Amino acid sequence: MKKPVVFCLLMACIGFQSCKNDEKQKELEAAKAEGEKIVKTECYKAIYEKDTITLDLYTLKNGKISGDMVMKVANAAERTGEVAGEFHGDTLFVDYTFVDTANKNTKFKNPMALLKRDNQLILGNGKMQTTMGVTYLVKDKPIDFENVKYKFNSIHCE
Known part of the structure; x- marks a missing residue:
C-alpha cells in the first residue's frame, strides 16, 4: 500500500516541477524578446x-x-x-x-x-x-x- 502512495507523490512532484520549468522558460523567452526589440x-x-x-x-x-x-x-x-x-x-x-x-x-x-x-x-x-x-x-x-x-x-x- 505504501508503494503506490509514494509513487503518486513522486509523480505529483515531478509534474509540479515541470510546470515550474515551463514558467521559467517562458519568462526567459519573454526577457530575451524584450532585449531584442x-x-x-x-x-x-x-x-x-x-x-x-x-x-x-x-x-x-x-x-x-x-x-x-x-x-x-x-x-x-x-x-x-x-x-x-x-x-x-x-x-x-x-x-x-x-x-x-x-x-x-x-x-x-x-x-x-x-x-x-x-x-x-x-x-x-x-x-x-x-x-x-x-x-x-x-x-x-x-x-x-x-x-x-x-x-x-x-x-x-x-
Whole structure:
C-alpha cells in the first residue's frame, strides 16, 4: 500500500516541477524578446572606386547590434548577409555572415571592426587568424583605421 502512495507523490512532484520549468522558460523567452526589440535604426553607405557597401544597423534594447550588409565589389560576386555584434567603446565589433551570388549554398563568416567617428563608420584592417574553422581578429595586433578603403557615411534609411 505504501508503494503506490509514494509513487503518486513522486509523480505529483515531478509534474509540479515541470510546470515550474515551463514558467521559467517562458519568462526567459519573454526577457530575451524584450532585449531584442529594436530601439534605433541607422543606415550607412561606403563607396570606393567601383565598390559600394550598404549597411543597415539596428541597436537592440539589450545594447547589442544587428543588421544587414550588401557588398558590391568590382570583379567579385555580390555578398549579402547579416551583421551581429556590439560596441566596445567607440569600436563596433561584428561578425558578418553572408552568401555570395556565385556560391549561394555556402555561408561564410568574417569578423569586422568599425570605428565610429562623428557620423562615419570606418572599416578597419586587422590581422585575422583562423582556428578550428573560426576566423577572428587577433587580439594583440592593432587594427588600422587610417589606411582604409571603406568609410561609411550616414544616409537616410529607406
